Amino acid sequence: MNDATANSHAKILEVAEALYARRGFAGVGMRELAEAAGLGKSSLFHHFRSKVQLYLAVVERVLARVEERVQPILTAHAPAAERLDRWIDALVDAFAEQPASARLLLRALFEEDEFDAADWPEGQAAERRLANVLDGITRLLQQGMRAGEFRAASAPHVVQALIGATIYHFASGEIGERLLGGRLLSAEAVRARKAEMKQFLHYGLAARPASSDEGGQS
Secondary structure, three states: OOHHHHHHHHHHHHHHHHHHHHHOOOOOOHHHHHHHOOOOHHHHHHHOOOHHHHHHHHHHHHHHHHHHHHHHHHOOOOOHHHHHHHHHHHHHHHHHHOHHHHHHHHHHHHOHHHOOHHHOHHHHHHHHHHHHHHHHHHHHHHHHHHOOOEOOOOHHHHHHHHHHHHHHHHHOOHHHHHHHOOOOOOHHHHHHHHHHHHHHHHHHHEOOOOOOOOOOOO
C-alpha cells in the first residue's frame, strides 16, 4: 500500500467512525461515506468491498486503539491495585481523546445481529482484540484477589461494571452532561471521571479484615 492509498484508507476509516458513531450501521450508506471522505463510490469500493467490511474495520480500529493503551499496563511489575488505577486512567484517556469510539462501541453491542462478524477477517480481528482486553483485565482482577489486595468478588461482574462506567459515560452525550452539569470532555471532567471510578473501585474491591462479629449472628 503506497502513501496515497494508505492516507485514503485512513481517511475513510476516520470518516466512517464518526458517521457510524452518530447513526449506526444501518443509518449510513456507502455513497454518503464516499462523499464524506472526498472519494467516488467506486474508489471507496476499491478499499472496502462492502459496507460490512468497512464497519468491522472501523470497530477493529477502535478496539486496536484501546488495546494499545491498556495492554502494556497489565504486564508491568507493580501491585495489582496500582495497575488497576493505571488501567482505568488509560481507558478513560482512550475514550476522552476519541469521543466517537465509545458511542460506536455501544452501538456495536446492539448491531451484531445485522451480520455475522465471524465471517469476515476484520470481524475476527476485532473479536481477538476485544478478548485480549477483557481477558487481560479479568486476569488482573483475579491476581489482585489471589494476592489479597482485592476482596473475593466476581471478576466478570466487575468487568461488566467497568465497561458500563466507561463506554456508557463517554457515549451518554446530553444526558451525561445534564447529570454532571458540564462538558464530558473537558480536562477537569476527565480528571474527575478517573478519580470517581478509582474511588468507587477502591471502596468496592478493597480487601478488609473481617470484623469480630461478622458472620456470627444467626
